[in-house]
Amino acid sequence: MRDDKSPVFDFSNYIVSLKYQFLFYLRSRRFLGLFLLVLIVSVAVSLLLVKYEYNFLKAGDSSSFFNGYLSTFAVTLVALVAAFFGGDMASMDFGTDSAYYSLVQPIRRSTLFLGRYTAAVILTFVIILVYYIAAIFTSVYLYDSVTSQVLTSLYLVFLLTMALVAFAGFFSSIFKSPLVGIIVTVLFVVLIIPIIQGILSAFAGIEPWMFITYAGSIVSLVFLPSYPLKEVVRAGRFTTYTYNPAFNESIYIMLGYFVIFLAVTLLIFSRREIKG
């Protein structure tokens, strides 16, 4: 709480929170379920690409393969996994009787939440790594090599994970029901934001810099040697626009989401009263 003079951060309690949150995800089979889902999707996408696009892919290189592989599904996948791990980080207390068990313990709520947040980020990233590993194997199979840009993309996808888990955590702090927090996060990141982003950018000609999904597209764009930041296509009376984020701009947006949503969520989680 705001006037609390207790130490701001207790590392040992942070580790306890992290450890038991890992246990929570493992025991609830959420980790296993998402891991298997992403493994199946990764293998299926790789096999289909190799089977049906073999000649086309062979004509390109590892970078163009990674760009195509990640541009179709990566941001959605990170968003989905982040929603499932982060969408109930706060409501697992507020929305259940567990608040009377966990929030009466001698641990600052901010420390408790940061432990959970870290667990969610790590496990989301581990699962997304599966998607990357499948692509790395496919690249080796097709080209006998893997572009070094993979490391840059992994760095960016880690930033994206941090931002999206913070975003999901925000919804978990404003809804009481753990399930609602997860569903609303999925709806926002997979449906509502992409639709608004599409309308704003394509038809209104406004760069959708305020959306995390826009910034997230950098994880695949980074494989291209160069790309246009803005494209305008005129067809008769209609004009459509396509925007792509610059490298630094993407980082700022993702860091912005991470800082703002994590700070707001920590504030809500720390201040919220358990009225019953």
Add this chain to the structure above:
Amino acid sequence: MPSIKVENLSKSYGSFKALDSISFEYSGNRVVGYLGPNGAGKTTTLKIMTNLLRPDSGNVLINGINVNHDSVVALNKIGSLVENPSPFPYFTVEESLRFVGDLRKVPKDTTTSKIKELSDLLRLPPLKSRIGQLSKGQRQRVVLASTLISDPEVLILDEPTSGLDPFEMKIIRDLIKELKNDHLVLMSSHLLSEVAEICDDVIFIGKGKILARENVADISGKFQTSQVEIEFLGADLTGVVKSLENMGYNVTTSNGSKIRIKFSGKDEERAKILADAMKLAPVISFVSVGSALEDAYISILGGTA
């Protein structure tokens, strides 16, 4: 020495004043009952004492430490069971207890031996069973065990036997009786017989105000108004009630074939009531009813429910 000090505590929910500047203070090893009707402010007080709610004004000091200003240190001294706490459903009983032990920095070996000890004492379900598979009573016992893992000096228990079967109630009552030898326990309850059996002191709260604080041993002399309940053969007691009133008896209730008479409590008067009642109609049963605490509760809180 454990202590609880509540100073001018106030809390409102919108325009509803749940607590209106309440104060009380206890120290030493004892059990203090916190009594009041539903909505009186009991749970609100206990939630503020465990930092689940913030007071609008006032302070709660546990062993001299302000709960809302130095929550981590203060909560380390408190074990609490407020509302219906539930550990996370996917955890096992053992993991739920270790979670609390780890957060309270109890050495691992101590936690292990404490779990064993509490498992026997509270007859906990198998340690590998999942919380989500337990009954309410089993969960309640696990939570109670978790409050004792670090052996805090102060225990705050909100209706600890509510919703439990008689077997579970007895286990928990026996434990609290044992705990009062070296703990300060504040417990709310609606079961007056339980409070009379366990508590040393009682606080009466009604409509957000402390109405009285009494020592349980003193209540009998102050409040007991003895009554007898007489059951007659036959349902129409109009004539019997009228006759008893004409004899000067204070008939408090008349329900079907039963009536209650308030009297001084002296055995001679009790015998006279029985003799007079038998003259009026055949008596099936004649029993003393009510308790000092019940009388105190009705006398103090009767107008607030």
